[in-house]
Amino acid sequence: MxxxxxxxxxxxxxxxxxxxxxxxxxxxxxxxxxxxxxxxxxxxxxxxxxxxxxxxxxxxxxxxxxxxxxxxxxxxxxxxxxxxxxxxxxxxxxxxxxxxxxxxxxxxxxxxxxxxxxxxxxxxxxxxxxxxxxxxxxxxxLAFHMFLNKPVASLADFEGLRIRVFPTLLPMVKALGAEPLVLPMGEIFTAMERGAIDGFMRGTVGWAEQFEGVVTHVVYPGVYRxxxxxxxxxxxxxxxxxxxxxxxxxxxxxxxxxxxxxxxxEDVATGAKEMAAAGFEVIELSDEDSTRLRAIAMDSAWAVIADEAGAEVAAELRAMLDR
The missing domain is CATH 3.40.190.170 (Bacterial extracellular solute-binding protein, family 7)
Incomplete structure (x- = not known):
């Protein structure tokens, strides 16, 4: 017991x-x-x-x-x-x-x-x-966005960046040509401050002011739910x-x-205001890059699910989760 x-x-x-x-x-x-x-x-x-x-x-x-x-x-x-x-x-x-x-x-x-x-x-x-x-x-x-210490103009600019992720995001970041690193949330600030990573992916609420000075840009759109x-x-x-x-x-x-x-x-809307107050500059990807980003995010992640859980189970679950 x-x-x-x-x-x-x-x-x-x-x-x-x-x-x-x-x-x-x-x-x-x-x-x-x-x-x-x-x-x-x-x-x-x-x-x-x-x-x-x-x-x-x-x-x-x-x-x-x-x-x-x-x-x-x-x-x-x-x-x-x-x-x-x-x-x-x-x-x-x-x-x-x-x-x-x-x-x-x-x-x-x-x-x-x-x-x-x-x-x-x-x-x-x-x-x-x-x-x-x-x-x-x-x-x-609460979608997941890329937070960076430098600007990007297109998906091509992600190549070579060191990005903190949690495991779901790892296939997408790899597919973008970036270098993913899996770290607990509590280690992100130190990694950014020391230059060990160029950015990270996270939701947008409740923490912006804590990263003032180490984050300069946030990329839209976000991915997933x-x-x-x-x-x-x-x-x-x-x-x-x-x-x-x-x-x-x-x-x-x-x-x-x-x-x-x-x-x-409401929290996400408040989070956007907090990011602006902390000095994060918003980068809006083009419509073409936004569509590509979301397609890459889904296809790369589901490919891993198919490998690890089987193609039949992956297809069954994806049919329930796709619009």
Missing amino acids: NMLKSVTFAAAMTVFGGAAVAEEITMNAVSLAPRQADIVRGFAMLVDEINTKFEGEFQINWRGGPEVMPPFGQAEAVRNGAIDMAVTSPSYYSGLVPTSSTMNLSFMRYDEIRPTGYYERMTELHAEKGLVLLGEAPATD AGFPVVVNEDAWNEVPEDLQERIITFVRDDAAPRIDQIWA
Whole structure:
């Protein structure tokens, strides 16, 4: 039994005056970023709502982020039972679940993807690797942009640049002729300051002023969609009564997630103002280069999915995520 649990994790029954009462189940969770970071805002909303709705039955104890557990190892820690739950980046555990990064590979909104059966299929693919996919804290409006310490005029100018990426972005950056480096978010500033990288790819909210002086330009358009999967330890989840499992999953996927997806448009607009205030100059690629960039982003990433998960599975998932 997981020693991190703050209460005995079981569907144990305690008798009070002859009535059997189920003990509240608590799961300990970690996140890919610190609690105060903007990118875990959706998970914070999800935790608050779950803890309110299922009080007395099920609670999430959010212990923290990278200061508790390194982000690239969080999904594996969930799988092996070191922690009960994690909200993470789809690409941070693609070595464990090769299709996980497909959650980024769309320009569709959550409520457009939900009816396609994508999340049900991903639940099956996670189960094959010993993980439970609870759902997603979506952030469709939070696309990923290139932030640089020098200007570019066209896609050709990316050749030879050293760009920090997370794993989903690696094939695209390679295809552009740049040199991708996978680094945790917490190491980006130091790498930029020391000249180890020429730029990085990231969403646009909540951090611009921290990079004032090391970032000079931001490239539009962005690529992909953001979404943060919530994965749960299989043994821990099996301790949850089946009826409660169904109610939690239904709430997460059909009630909370669509509303979480709507909170980001205003944040992205605010992020654009923050970038301007920090002195980031916007580079708008031409229509031709914009179209090429998005095609390169999708085709290069799906080619990797086909290699790692099989062409049939890749085609099945891409059909659900393409407009």
